[in-house]
Amino acid sequence: MQMQTDFLEEARRQAEICNACRYCEGYCSVFPALHAERAFSDGDLTQLANLCHNCRGCYYACQYTAPHEFDLNLPQALANVRQDSWEELAFPRAAGKAFQKNGVLIAIAAVIGFALLFWAARALSSAGGEGFYAVLSHNAMVAIFLPAFLFPLFSIAVSLRRYWRHIGAGPFRPAHLFEAFRQAANMKDLKGGHGDGCNFEDEDRFTHARRAVHQAIMYGFLLCFASTSVATVMHYVFDMPAPYGLLSLPKLLGVSGGLLLVVGCIEMIRLKLRSDRSLGATAAFGGEVAFVGLLGFVGFSGLALYALGQTTVMPTLLAIHLGAVLAFFLLTPFTKMAHGFYRLTALTAEAGRKG
């Protein structure tokens, strides 16, 4: 793989200054890992970059930020390496290059998703199913979504394997993965070490805003995913096909997850717009916002479909919702969505390093 040397060189320069200072040791997982090295290989820097959650505590605490001649901006330096690593490690690589930084392409992909589903609804219209299946048969849905679900998983598995080799991580241990899940579950690295949260939307003020919003999105997404999984089991194992009532498990999970997702995504975009973009990968800002928008739209269209499922707009809403879901799934390895997988892998490797 061929990561951009200017990003790596700049991250290396800054990491060497940080290693001679060490004041930020308690903020997050990056610094203990950084202070354990004397020299930084490309793999080391990629691992540090993926441990960084861009909480910005170190930037605002740093006595060497511009206009100081050392010109430190570690959150940005690591964001650039991180972003570049996601593009370079993507499988296929060209898709990572195309979508990670490009919000317009993400939007186009979503529209193509809508169109595809409209076409499918018309061309493969179902023979006498009930509810949504009257618009698109269950088998047609499976035919579209099973590959759209399995391909991203395969793609990400390839990328993570590449990542693990690139950073020179030791043998994989389930206990380390468990530790990584534990840290991710409460977003330890967005708590700032002292538990006051991170610096994001208001310079050096510590708040839990970004962590709370991130949790809403993450758990909202997981609830929606759980809803679909439960419904799949009900369909195949218990022979209980949709539609389901409000007090059914799929609906309870889906509606609460959808609400969390929508609120979380709107707030995340608001926070991002208020933040200082020069402390992140500036080139990827549009791609990130578009991805959050797409994710929020998946939640919103799902809720709309639930609310208006008995009306005449249902077939249209179904095509739009499923189109958004399709685009979201297929783009998972090539958008900000990939970050969760890389973070978990980085935290797993770091747990392994600490032994």
Added chain:
Amino acid sequence: MTSPDIAIIGGGNAALCAAITAAEAGARVLILETAPKSYRGGNSRHTRNFRCMHHGPLGPLVDSYTEEEYLADLMKVTGGKTDEGLARLAIRTSEECLPWMEEHGVRFQPSLSGTLSLARTNAFFLGGGKSLVNAYYRTAEKLGVQVEYEAAVTHLELDEDRVTRIDYTQNGQTHTIAPKSVVVASGGFQADTDWLARAWGPAAKNFLIRGTPYNRGVVLADLLDQGIEQVGDPTQCHAVAIDGRAPKFDGGIVTRLDCVPFSIVVNKDAQRFYDEGEDVWPKRYAIWGRLVAAQPDQVGYVIIDAKSLELFMPSVFPPIKADTLEELADKMGLPADALVQTVSEFNDACGDTSNFHPTELDGVTTTGLTPAKTNWARPITEPPFYGYSLRTGVTFTYLGLKVDEHAQCSIGNRPVTNLWAAGETMAGSILGQGYLAGFGMTIGTVFGRIAGKEAAAHANAN
């Protein structure tokens, strides 16, 4: 502008502790910080910990650290040059300061890697001194303290025993205010290299200043010229040996070099001049500031070989590297023949190195060499060879304003009724010489709070 109750000159730790304390007592407070916002905080930006007395575990601190032990540590570094009353006041009050600091936004972290020896005595700020400064500015602004940046105080007008007026400039405009109380917390004069050269001698022009370029001593000079009582040796500064490639100002912690004990150090003529292995580095780095200052051009050169490269903390600039000593001499601008000879004489004087131990005094010494190297003396033989240049880095100056236990300044043996001082600008009262890690922040916090309280009481009563 309507004059505030209290004007605080300076924008570092002591100034902020004074401002917060005074604002909490109900006074209208104005901070006049000469630096722009991005450089606010004086030398506090570069600090990392707070030395704190405690009985039993406190915050990040383990065990206990008694008043007597703390005072003994201070006596050792100052050689007894301290005002014991003020020193005990600072030490005793430090214990209540730590929770106060936490209440006002400061966050601590466990002792940093490489500083475990301080885990009992020094509480480390999470993120370092600039994060402390940021937290205090947030707290002060919430309390209604007004902060003016790039506000350079030029003069305090004295009428007998009272400050009647402060002149300052900002954006090219001159302003005058008449606050009821004034706190001076604007540091020493080390960034004024002309003053440093007058005090120390012309060699000081080659010194590097480790901290803020804004501590130029303008207010200190203005007050001393008008007869305010002074304290501390006017010719002395605290100086350490740092990487010679450090910036002229503001290089801070990352420019330190810990490799001297594992090296030989030569001057520009490639001659050794002092025992590099006299003691562990934390006890010797300040001496080396003076040793280097006494060499021609105020520069030294550290020479090590491959086997010693990883025995010390990495520093900000990579070492100069060469496969032969001649090449290294060439790259560092040293006379090659002389360096080769110096190294070979040193190598010949080395003996049995089997007891070499990098973290304790190992007694691995040279024989028949002057000056001797009395610990960690291993021959320099294993290429590649590495070199660093060393220069004198000034931390702070000792000359300051004399204060009493109320942090109040005086003139002609009577107090100035509305003038207090805190922080580096009065630390010479307690630190007559030497330095004790983390004690500057203790002095700043303790006397900043006292000054703020006294200034507010005076303003509220008038």
